[in-house]
Amino acid sequence: MDNTTHFGFKDVATEDKQNLVRGVFDSVASKYDLMNDVLSFGAHRLWKRYTIASSNVKTGDKILDIAGGTGDLAIAFRKKVGESGHVILSDINAAMLGEGRKNLINKGIFGVDFVQLNAQFLPFADNTFDCVSIAFGLRNVTDKDQALAEMHRILKPGGCLLILEFSKTDSEFLKKFYDFYSFNVMPTLGDLIADDKESYQYLAESIRKHPDQETLKNMVLDAGFGFCEYHNLSGGIVALHKGIKV
Amino acid sequence: MQHFALEQALNYLIQTGAINLKPLDNKTIRFSLKDLPLDVNFICTNNRIFVVSDTSQHSDVNISLSAGVFFALFKGEDLTDLLRQDKIVIHGDVKIAQLLVDILQSVDIDLEEVLSQYTGDIVAHKAGKIAKNFKQAVQNSSNPIDTIKDGLSKLMITPVVSKLYKNKHH
Ligand SMILES: C[S@@+](CC[C@H](N)C(=O)[O-])C[C@H]1O[C@@H](n2cnc3c(N)ncnc32)[C@H](O)[C@@H]1O
Numbered sequence: 001m002d003n004t005t006h007f008g009f010k011d012v013a014t015e016d017k018q019n020l021v022r023g024v025f026d027s028v029a030s031k032y033d034l035m036n037d038v039l040s041f042g043a044h045r046l047w048k049r050y051t052i053a054s055s056n057v058k059t060g061d062k063i064l065d066i067a068g069g070t071g072d073l074a075i076a077f078r079k080k081v082g083e084s085g086h087v088i089l090s091d092i093n094a095a096m097l098g099e100g101r102k103n104l105i106n107k108g109i110f111g112v113d114f115v116q117l118n119a120q121f122l123p124f125a126d127n128t129f130d131c132v133s134i135a136f137g138l139r140n141v142t143d144k145d146q147a148l149a150e151m152h153r154i155l156k157p158g159g160c161l162l163i164l165e166f167s168k169t170d171s172e173f174l175k176k177f178y179d180f181y182s183f184n185v186m187p188t189l190g191d192l193i194a195d196d197k198e199s200y201q202y203l204a205e206s207i208r209k210h211p212d213q214e215t216l217k218n219m220v221l222d223a224g225f226g227f228c229e230y231h232n233l234s235g236g237i238v239a240l241h242k243g244i245k246v
Numbered sequence: 247m248q249h250f251a252l253e254q255a256l257n258y259l260i261q262t263g264a265i266n267l268k269p270l271d272n273k274t275i276r277f278s279l280k281d282l283p284l285d286v287n288f289i290c291t292n293n294r295i296f297v298v299s300d301t302s303q304h305s306d307v308n309i310s311l312s313a314g315v316f317f318a319l320f321k322g323e324d325l326t327d328l329l330r331q332d333k334i335v336i337h338g339d340v341k342i343a344q345l346l347v348d349i350l351q352s353v354d355i356d357l358e359e360v361l362s363q364y365t366g367d368i369v370a371h372k373a374g375k376i377a378k379n380f381k382q383a384v385q386n387s388s389n390p391i392d393t394i395k396d397g398l399s400k401l402m403i404t405p406v407v408s409k410l411y412k413n414k415h416h
Pocket of ligand 1: 066092
């Protein structure tokens, strides 16, 4: 059996990837929000807003945000589900979860639970959630198929999975611009603002290694979802996959 | 784009109690548009409706019709009349089809008005505008699914520009 996987463009032992990813997010945690705004020109807020609007989430729903980091989605979901609903913000990384907790307190958002977990092993009963989301997190997960199967298991029938992730653009112009931007500008900005060139080099590489729209759609269907469709945002630089458990 | 706006409107009406979804619980109804490579599924489950174009799973009821008839149906034309005129072919339970058509016809509302309450002004306004242009754009396009998806990108990109512009002048 092949026991290596990719960490950006490097091949590493499968069991090492999780620690390497942890290193990246330990290192970027405190500057994460600022860097997100700078690197995406603020567009990540609109991609997330579109994700929330597509979620069909209602008052009273139970929601799990995986790889939730500083909590942008959890905050928006909290407002949608109201007092009778339940939102859990989860992440594998204690430093990111800590930033999330701080962020929510600063914004006066209460009633969100925090759970440190690995997307591949979700500590919840079958058929628990109305919606499970993962934004810009799946590409960091070592065994994506296992994580998708876990997400399917914990969703209720009729539950909705939302995966927001960098993807592949068809536009030659955007491709060129984006390649230049992510391999030249992004690591340099990472160096200047967060004093961490390597982490931002990894983030750029991991985006290229992530499955394209159709591949990810088939992975979602293979995990057991009855339906999956995706919407390209910003010309396919980012895609939102929506899976429905039947 | 169109199905994003429609999904928002339907679920808003479900949440406010204006639509009762119980009779359609766990039913998937598919509209197959004969003249366009476009299928639209209405998946009624967990007290909400998902509107998706993916056809991986079988539907309970399949309604096959032309794009023109699809829009006529939306505007309130009678399902039984259209069936009698052979403009629509239904595989599956006609009663279920009728229930969904009743619901879709009840979305004869000011879409922009509903969306502005639900998703915020900028998105609602854009969604309304894009939805209005949808029929023509899809009919003129060689690949309607891409046209729909492009609508989404427009929706995402335009507010960025207007937002930045606004902030700069504050
Ligand atoms: C780029 S951040 C995204 C944060 C947030 N969702 C957002 O969109 O702003 C990726 C997050 O994935 C988390 N992560 C990486 N591998 C994970 C895993 N196996 N399980 C859960 N979270 C993971 C990281 O700790 C990090 O917080």
